[in-house]
Amino acid sequence: MSDEANINRKRKVEWRNPWTWVPTLYFAEGIPYFIVMTVSVIMYKRMGISNADIAWYTSWLYLPWIIKPLWSPIVDMFKTKRFWIVTMQLVLGIALACVALTIPLPGFFQFTLAVFWLMAFSSATHDIAADGFYMLALSDHHQAAFVGVRSTFYRVASLVGQGGLVVLAGSLEESTGSIPLAWSVTFFTLGGVFLCTFFYHQLILPSPQADQKRSPGEGRSGLQEFFAVFMDFMRKPGIGLAIAYMLLYRFAEAQLVKLASPFLLDAQEKGGLGLTTSEVGFVYGTVGVAALTIGGLLGGWVVSRQGLKFWLWPMVVMINVPDAVYIFLSATQPTDLLIVNAAVAVEQFGYGFGFTAFLLYMILVSDGKYKTAHYALCTGFMAIGMMVPGLFSGFIQEYLGYQNFFIWIMISTIPAFVVTSLIKIDPAFGRKT
Helix, strand or coil: CCHHHHHHHHHHHHCCCHHHCHHHHHHHHHHHHHHHHHHHHHHHHHCCCCHHHHHHHHHHHHHHHHHHHHHHHHHHHCCCHHHHHHHHHHHHHHHHHHHHHHCCCCCHHHHHHHHHHHHHHHHHHHHHHHHHHHHHHCCHHHHHHHHHHHHHHHHHHHHHHHHHHHHHHHHHHHHHCCHHHHHHHHHHHHHHHHHHHHHHHHHHCCCCCCCCCCCCHHHCCHHHHHHHHHHHHHCCCCHHHHHHHHHHCCHHHHHHHHHHHHHHHCCHHHCCCCCCHHHHHHHHHHHHHHHHHHHHHHHHHHHHHHCHHHHHHHHHHHHHHHHHHHHHHHHHCCCCHHHHHHHHHHHHHHHHHHHHHHHHHHHHHHCCCCHHHHHHHHHHHHHHHHHHHHHHHHHHHHHHCHHHHHHHHHHCCHHHHHHHHHCCCCCCCCCCC
């Protein structure tokens, strides 16, 4: 083989068309997160677990995403990002099959929670590696060009996970007459899909020269380097207020998201809407996700025109005020699916639009020498802000009932308005120059 042929072969390995791997990589990043955070809630509800237990135990599953900055140096120092990506995808495929195997068992709740913990840690590790790989494998130009593609396919993962899989499980519930069997088959199917993703990425992902294991700088250990990065983050001007914003901006939403699906599923005599599993998959996982995506795209577009500061207050209003649709739904308990779809679409559209401000603010706070590591820290605080309120949301709902719980949700929006009034943002930030 000639030298020129060797060089061309090496280039093929080091660089591949991003369209062949960016969409599938971010689809694979999104699926396990939505399975652990949302689909597990619906499955446990259908399997007869109480709202308090569902909210308490599934909220703890946020923990790996909170502490993932602690082991991000390990991902850097041992093996390549490519290695971590394909290895975690293999682990996740096996874990999904294990969920399927344990669902029919008498102690399924404890067994499946243990596997979901494994999935959560594997998914968080996959996130670290995938986001780092994206920056190493693509030029600045391609990173900018494909940022919309990665976010779109992450949303597609949400649509498939919260919509398609739940609809599939619901259809199997009706056809087999067995809830455990239906969910077991669903998870087996997903496990097979994920193993196919593992084999695909093993063959297709490029091997960029920049993707090398990294030694800690200045003779520091990985732990010392983490603390150096953390202390640099904590020395940022106004960081205390920034952390408060990241913890409280979604204080209401963190509680609502844990009880929205159980509310839709619970019988009307219990204060719910009495929807079937398939109907919830369509309402919350399809119509809701579509509205969420449209809201997010619109939010990004308007900020690019006039900047984050201009749209900050409309966005905090939009992420919080539409939560009131659940007061309406719990008070009227409509049987018309069109009304339910419209209400959920309004709430999810507002969430997508308002969440844009949160994401951009994290980017603003992360700016500096350790941009990637600081953004990981911001996502850790974001996960704390989702986990802690969610832990107690089920107990609050069971004590208050659905209608009063949703009134409590509206009261819980107040901290978001308070912290938003205190932060400072450059008027030019986010605006296209």
